Amino acid sequence: MxxxxxxxxxxxxxxxxxxxxxxxxxxxxxxxxxxxxxxEEETAALLxxxxxxxxxxxxxxxxxxxxxxxxxxEEVWAHEHHHLIGDxxxxxxxxxxxxPRLYSGDPFPPQELLEKWITxxxxxxxxxxxxxxxxxxxxxxxxxxxxxxxxxNFAHEHxxxxxxxGARLWNAAIELGVxxxxxxxxxxxxxxxxxxxxxxxxxxxxxxxxxxxRRARRGRKLLGAGMRQAGIIAAGAxxxxxxxxxxxxxxxxxxxxxxxRLSGLPGLEAVARTNMVLLTTAEGEAARYAEAxxxxxVRALGGGDRIRMVLSLEVTDSDVEKxxxxxxxxxxxx
Numbered sequence: 001m002x003x004x005x006x007x008x009x010x011x012x013x014x015x016x017x018x019x020x021x022x023x024x025x026x027x028x029x030x031x032x033x034x035x036x037x038x039x040e041e042e043t044a045a046l047l048x049x050x051x052x053x054x055x056x057x058x059x060x061x062x063x064x065x066x067x068x069x070x071x072x073x074e075e076v077w078a079h080e081h082h083h084l085i086g087d088x089x090x091x092x093x094x095x096x097x098x099x100p101r102l103y104s105g106d107p108f109p110p111q112e113l114l115e116k117w118i119t120x121x122x123x124x125x126x127x128x129x130x131x132x133x134x135x136x137x138x139x140x141x142x143x144x145x146x147x148x149x150x151x152x153n154f155a156h157e158h159x160x161x162x163x164x165x166g167a168r169l170w171n172a173a174i175e176l177g178v179x180x181x182x183x184x185x186x187x188x189x190x191x192x193x194x195x196x197x198x199x200x201x202x203x204x205x206x207x208x209x210x211x212x213x214r215r216a217r218r219g220r221k222l223l224g225a226g227m228r229q230a231g232i233i234a235a236g237a238x239x240x241x242x243x244x245x246x247x248x249x250x251x252x253x254x255x256x257x258x259x260x261r262l263s264g265l266p267g268l269e270a271v272a273r274t275n276m277v278l279l280t281t282a283e284g285e286a287a288r289y290a291e292a293x294x295x296x297x298v299r300a301l302g303g304g305d306r307i308r309m310v311l312s313l314e315v316t317d318s319d320v321e322k323x324x325x326x327x328x329x330x331x332x333x334x
Contacts (some may be wrong), residue, residue: 002323003299007275007312010199016239023235028227028284035231039238044206047169047190048181052205053211054234056225058158058167059088061191061204063095063223064216066131068208069161069189072097074130075284077117077268082135083165093224099127107138108147114154121158122279129158130223134181135165136172139308140273144308145182152186167193167204171274174248188212194237197251197275198244199313202233244313251275258309261324265331279307292334296303296326 003009005327012020026032036054039177062084076092077154078084080102093099101117103109105249109132109151120126132155136143137291164187173180189208194200200230208218252274259272260278268289269280281289283305290302300309305329309318 001188001297001299002217002315002319002326004277004309004311004315004323006196007197007199010195010313012236013199013313015022015243016200016236019231019239020235023231025229025231028230029074029221032107033229033231033234035238036041036227036234039241040205040227041240042241043192044207046180047184047192047207048136049184049190049207050210051212052207053216053220054203054205054227056206056218056227056231056235058083058165058191058193058196060206060220060223060225061193061206062088062163062165063091064206064219065165065189065191066092066096066098067210067219068212069163070096070098070130073099073115073127075099075101075127076133077101077103077129077160078109078133079109080258081139081140082133083167084133097132098187099199106135106308107143108134108151109142111150111154114151118158123299129160130162131155132162133165134162134187134323135167137175137274140171140276140278142175142274145178145185147178148183149186156186161188162175163188165192166190167196168274170245171197171248171252174245175252175274189216194240197248197312198237198240199238200240203237215266247276249312251313251315254315254334255309255311257317258320258324261300261320262327265328267334268331273319277309277311279309281305281307282325289334292330293327296330298330300324300325 023035028036040052056104155162255272259270259277262270286302286307
């Protein structure tokens, strides 16, 4: 079975397992785990920030970014399909008690919408806007840096903060050919993932200035995520950060090959976006196609009119060819 459901499914490499087995550890709640500290320092440096906080999941990194940037009853502006909105069980409302204001369409809000939403600032009848939220990449799509600058500039000009959900920021940097810090520019907080794409078994990070991360560390403890000898898992993330970022270009190239092989299949439109291949079907048909793919030995996520396949560390050139052949067989019998 070739599993293309997500880039979170990879298992640690042998080199990563050795790094984890030999990790130097201490009590991270006391700030005394040297491997966690090394991971946090290197992550912050790569993203051009003062400090970073290692957390168990991207969900927590995002929620802590929200927690330290807003107060109860304030607004966060986000896309209707951002991970914050659709994939974190309503935690924004439950934990930080904020009001999401959502836009649709492009993965960045148009200027005229921002100008409309900012009118009436300070009106006692409405929630105060506090945070602008972006995601890069967005379903594999790279958000142009000039659009990010426009949005973050607008936020700061009007007294809002800006957060970037950069779970696949490493992919965006590779695709754009820039340092990760360029993708993170202009944001007050940024979350990044060590398991998506990079192949670590556990963990994400939130980066920001020293005071923001100090407050996020308290928030992490409040949520029950103070970790003790966390260096064992942090070592996997540190290995991935040091050794697996540049190889993401291989995933992007394989995604392009797979999309090209699937182009022209009846009933499907294929496009490659960084390490993802997105297939568009007739409305309501995606799940049926995904089931047919699985019967031929390829797992993919399908719903509505969209099938998503993700290339990652364990998917080889041979797997791409086999997947293309299997999907072609599946389509031929539908």
